[in-house]
Amino acid sequence: MPKPTKGPRLGGGPSHERLMLANLAAALFTHRSIKTTETKAKRLRPVAERLVTFAKRGDLHARRRVLSIISDKTVVHELFTEIAPLVAEREGGYTRITKLGFRKGDNAPMVQIELVLEPVTPKVKRSSTRSTASAATAAPVAEAPAEDEVVEDAPVEDVVVEDVAVEDGAAVDAPAESDAAESDAAASAATPVESTEESDTK
Amino acid sequence: MAVPKRKMSRSNTRARRSQWKAEVPNLVKTVENGRVTYSLPHRAKVVEDSAGTPLYMEYKGRKVADV
Numbered sequence: 001m002p003k004p005t006k007g008p009r010l011g012g013g014p015s016h017e018r019l020m021l022a023n024l025a026a027a028l029f030t031h032r033s034i035k036t037t038e039t040k041a042k043r044l045r046p047v048a049e050r051l052v053t054f055a056k057r058g059d060l061h062a063r064r065r066v067l068s069i070i071s072d073k074t075v076v077h078e079l080f081t082e083i084a085p086l087v088a089e090r091e092g093g094y095t096r097i098t099k100l101g102f103r104k105g106d107n108a109p110m111v112q113i114e115l116v117l118e119p120v121t122p123k124v125k126r127s128s129t130r131s132t133a134s135a136a137t138a139a140p141v142a143e144a145p146a147e148d149e150v151v152e153d154a155p156v157e158d159v160v161v162e163d164v165a166v167e168d169g170a171a172v173d174a175p176a177e178s179d180a181a182e183s184d185a186a187a188s189a190a191t192p193v194e195s196t197e198e199s200d201t202k
Numbered sequence: 203m204a205v206p207k208r209k210m211s212r213s214n215t216r217a218r219r220s221q222w223k224a225e226v227p228n229l230v231k232t233v234e235n236g237r238v239t240y241s242l243p244h245r246a247k248v249v250e251d252s253a254g255t256p257l258y259m260e261y262k263g264r265k266v267a268d269v
Contacts, residue, residue: 100259
């Protein structure tokens with residue numbers, strides 16, 4: 001059973017809330033992306049995603065159930081014929097909410113809620129990323145000179161250096177490491193230099 | 203309609219208002235092209251061109267909305 005929504009209804013009463021959510025869903029399906037308040041978007045998300053699920057089923061019964069919520073036939077037709085094929089591969093999560101800022105008049109937090117219509121890119125398994133990370137950590141050890149103390153110290157130094165780079169965002173390092181994906185490569189590139197510095201000090 | 207029987211004293215008013223406190227927002231520090239900016243986390247940012255004209259709002263490298 002779905003958990004009842006906390007707090008007061010949107011608008012004045014239950015029927016007003018139903019109408020507001022139906023109209024917001026219709027606007028979302030016609031424009032693909034609408035700007036609204038955070039509260040309304042959070043209430044709209046389950047409503048809209050349920051309608052998309054009906055659209056993916058695509059039969060007459062589903063269409064009539066959607067029409068019982070959205071009364072505009074053109075919007076429902078567009079939902080069934082144009083939006084449903086685009087999200088056929090997607091297993092839920094048809095909408096995306098991005099926080100924008102605060103409205104000028106009443107300081108209400110505004111968001112952009114949009115349909116996620118991009119083709120699905122399946123998530124890469126974590127094991128591959130772990131293997132690359134382990135390879136990155138293993139590489140400096142392999143490249144480090146034969147001195148035992150330096151090899152032991154090197155991983156600790158790596159951690160410290162990465163932390164400093166992330167926290168300070170030092171002006172020298174930051175431009176090179178601006179991308180999160182690039183940071184790993186940059187860190188692995190930086191570590192041999194660190195290890196050599198260690199060897200120099202010792 | 204229920205109405206207050208007595209005037210609220212200045213002391214009580216001020217004691218109540220002393221509990222109004224502003225919260226410090228948790229800002230994220232980012233360095234872009236040597237310029238340090240502080241911004242709220244998980245929120246779209248306005249992208250400006252070189253002249254400082256706002257173009258659009260961006261989040262995680264994706265254009266999300268017009269300004």
